Amino acid sequence: MSDSYFQMKDLSVGYHGNVLIHDICTEIKKGEILTLIGPNGSGKSTILKSITKQLTLIGGKVTIGEKNLKDLSYKELATQMAVVLTQRAKPELMTCYEVVAAGRYPYTGRLGILTREDEKKTQEALEIVHATEYAEKSFEAISDGQRQRILLARAICQEPEVLILDEPTSFLDIRYKLELLTILKNMAKEKQITVIMSLHEIDLAQKISDKILCVKGDTIFGYGEPEVIFKEDFIQKLYEIDNGHFDPLFGSVELAKAEGEAEVFVISSGGSGIPVYRNLQKAKIPFSAGILYTNDIDYHLAKHLAVNVIEEEPFEPVSDRAFERAKQMIRQCKKVINAGIVIGTTNRKMKELLVFAEEMGKLESYEK
Numbered sequence: 001m002s003d004s005y006f007q008m009k010d011l012s013v014g015y016h017g018n019v020l021i022h023d024i025c026t027e028i029k030k031g032e033i034l035t036l037i038g039p040n041g042s043g044k045s046t047i048l049k050s051i052t053k054q055l056t057l058i059g060g061k062v063t064i065g066e067k068n069l070k071d072l073s074y075k076e077l078a079t080q081m082a083v084v085l086t087q088r089a090k091p092e093l094m095t096c097y098e099v100v101a102a103g104r105y106p107y108t109g110r111l112g113i114l115t116r117e118d119e120k121k122t123q124e125a126l127e128i129v130h131a132t133e134y135a136e137k138s139f140e141a142i143s144d145g146q147r148q149r150i151l152l153a154r155a156i157c158q159e160p161e162v163l164i165l166d167e168p169t170s171f172l173d174i175r176y177k178l179e180l181l182t183i184l185k186n187m188a189k190e191k192q193i194t195v196i197m198s199l200h201e202i203d204l205a206q207k208i209s210d211k212i213l214c215v216k217g218d219t220i221f222g223y224g225e226p227e228v229i230f231k232e233d234f235i236q237k238l239y240e241i242d243n244g245h246f247d248p249l250f251g252s253v254e255l256a257k258a259e260g261e262a263e264v265f266v267i268s269s270g271g272s273g274i275p276v277y278r279n280l281q282k283a284k285i286p287f288s289a290g291i292l293y294t295n296d297i298d299y300h301l302a303k304h305l306a307v308n309v310i311e312e313e314p315f316e317p318v319s320d321r322a323f324e325r326a327k328q329m330i331r332q333c334k335k336v337i338n339a340g341i342v343i344g345t346t347n348r349k350m351k352e353l354l355v356f357a358e359e360m361g362k363l364e365s366y367e368k
């Protein structure tokens, strides 16, 4: 028997009967995090609205546990699923506390009277998102980032089995982005809550998700574990990036390199080249880098930012071929920057390269 908990089977979603995306299929286990990524306007929110009954499914089936979403009443759904769609939430004339406490309504009687237990859970949820100090403020009189945290608190105290969030990090500063994602990870792993969300920050998506659904065009562009999806070529194609690079190792993005004949040759090792590469790139100065071992962190960035990189196999002595190429490039450059190379036994030939640059009157050290 499959241990999947939330399934989307052959979904077709769209507006007014017009299909925007078809054949959406996923199976997620309890406690897993599924993140939807893809370009603006690709349909991430449309999928989220369709699996939360805010938009009628055009085709296919969503199952939560053994139940078909279609057969769940809104009240039943509210005990299973919490939804955080920040941009569309406009509860007027309510305090933050009341907004959060509204998460308890699926559990209160018809009059919506909160028990002490409900009040305790509301308070706890406010504490988790660090919002107790503005709990009594009007929901309309707080910042976008604070509002996002209040809506998350409401979802937390709803105690759902499934949590659905549309771009939950969009208004948050870096500290609260990390905090929100940590809260989500804890909810998923400790309380076995299934989380489905859309994110624009692919670096964060890579680090928090168990599965990634890539939305682009009229069907799903890719689906799988982050290791499968976060490949440079794939992300370039998904977002049609032609003005920079996505680096799958760290999940970071890099602006395009300065093109043209290299004016500077950078000698470095172990990360000392990185600030020099970045400064040259900002100044739009094309540069070459080398001789770098292919397992050096500098090599990794130089591949994206330098017009030429002279490389060497890790733990091997610097070859004559690489050495001659480096000398050739130094002859063609206006200057050579020693960013702070550490020279040991295997790369001792780099000392000769520094002497060569010095004799040509081109050597400079990098001043921080």
Ligand SMILES: Nc1ncnc2c1ncn2[C@@H]1O[C@H](COP(=O)(O)OP(=O)(O)OP(=O)(O)O)[C@@H](O)[C@H]1O
Pocket: 015, 020, 038, 039, 040, 041, 042, 043, 044, 045, 046, 047
């Ligand atoms: N109410 C609506 N009626 C008709 N079309 C809509 C409606 N809302 C959105 N769309 C269209 O559906 C498509 C997908 O929009 P959606 O908001 O799902 O994209 P998204 O991937 O969430 O985008 P973003 O990353 O910019 O938030 C867009 O072309 C959009 O114009």
